[in-house]
Amino acid sequence: MLNSCPKCDSKDITKAGVIDDRQRYKCKECNYHFTVAKSGKSTDVQIVKRALQLYLEGLSYREIESLLEVSHVSVMNWVKKYKVQRPLDQSHQIDRHVLGHDDVVKLVEDRGFLHDTNVLISRINGHYMVLTFGPQSKDFV
Ligand SMILES: [Zn+2]
Numbered sequence: 001m002l003n004s005c006p007k008c009d010s011k012d013i014t015k016a017g018v019i020d021d022r023q024r025y026k027c028k029e030c031n032y033h034f035t036v037a038k039s040g041k042s043t044d045v046q047i048v049k050r051a052l053q054l055y056l057e058g059l060s061y062r063e064i065e066s067l068l069e070v071s072h073v074s075v076m077n078w079v080k081k082y083k084v085q086r087p088l089d090q091s092h093q094i095d096r097h098v099l100g101h102d103d104v105v106k107l108v109e110d111r112g113f114l115h116d117t118n119v120l121i122s123r124i125n126g127h128y129m130v131l132t133f134g135p136q137s138k139d140f141v
Pocket of ligand 1: 005006007008009010027028029030031032
């Protein structure tokens, strides 16, 4: 359990709600808001699964780090621990976009888009990450 502000190291922090299963805190010293995984392993397992899923889809360790706010070293360790190997899939192009809900709705409303493209939508930090892959991969938004 975190007990000091990651920015100014003050111990004067207070709980400020829960976002995406993460406890949110506010530093009373510098007003910085930050979140930590809610206690317990279940959240951790979800993050591990999400990280491995993104890894399998071809994202780099650094990209996973910035999307999930976990260290790329952790991701590398999970990949090793669970012996995850990416299939070689060089013929397919992956595009990724982080979108708001409205833009996701617009996207999936387009029957042609769903027909031609393999899509994976994943909720991340209040937004949606849309991965599209396949030779038909299109530009959008
Ligand atoms: Zn602070």
